[in-house]
Amino acid sequence: MAPNPLHTNTNHEKEHWMKMFLPILFLCSVFFSSSYAAVQDFCVADLSAPFGPAGYSCKKPATVTVNDFVFSGLGASGNTSNLIKAAVTPAFDAQFPGVNGLGVSLARIDLAKGGVIPMHTHPGASEVLIVIEGSICAGFIDSANKVYFRSLAKGDIMVFPQGLLHFQVNAGKSPALAFASFSSANPGLQILDFALFANNLPSELIEKTTFLDDAQVKKLKKVLGGTG
Known part of the structure; x- marks a missing residue:
């Protein structure tokens, strides 16, 4: 028996439309799944609750x-009367509850003459x-130990x-001011000198x-x- 041309064309048409619509259906499923994943507009930190691996509740x-x-703490100069002649005023989730869960935060950096932010990392x-x-x-060191640094002027x-080690040093003869933004509400901090000697x-x-x-280590400690 000869094949039914109408039946064959219908199958071809079905395959054609399936090839067209399957990618569209996939994109729609991704869109709607991601839309429903954001079940609320924000997650203001509850500072009365414990801080856990996922941040604040x-x-x-x-x-x-x-x-x-709203956070008004970055308008005033930090106290630079200390060992490093510098001050960092954070606006992280612990200080600025509204940034919790948003993947952003800020900090003010005041550097007196000769001030330095020692070699440190932000793991997060x-x-x-x-x-x-x-x-x-300012500069940083990559995982191949290549150094990238230069003097930065206003602007x-x-x-x-x-996660890379980096630093900032006042390179002028007057106080310096900078602001830093971070891709996390809680970027974390580990200062190399303190990790070794504090x-x-x-x-x-x-x-x-x-x-x-031994003498150098004891002096830095x-x-x-x-101790130890």
């Missing part, structure tokens, strides 16, 4: 006010620095990739892992408050 929407989305975020006043020498911007890690282990001699 959300305040009940009925208790949220406009004040949760990349950083963008903009210089507002003065001159700042200059530099980015520091997530705790009770035995000096002999530090000496073996850093190739510093004394300056930074470490």
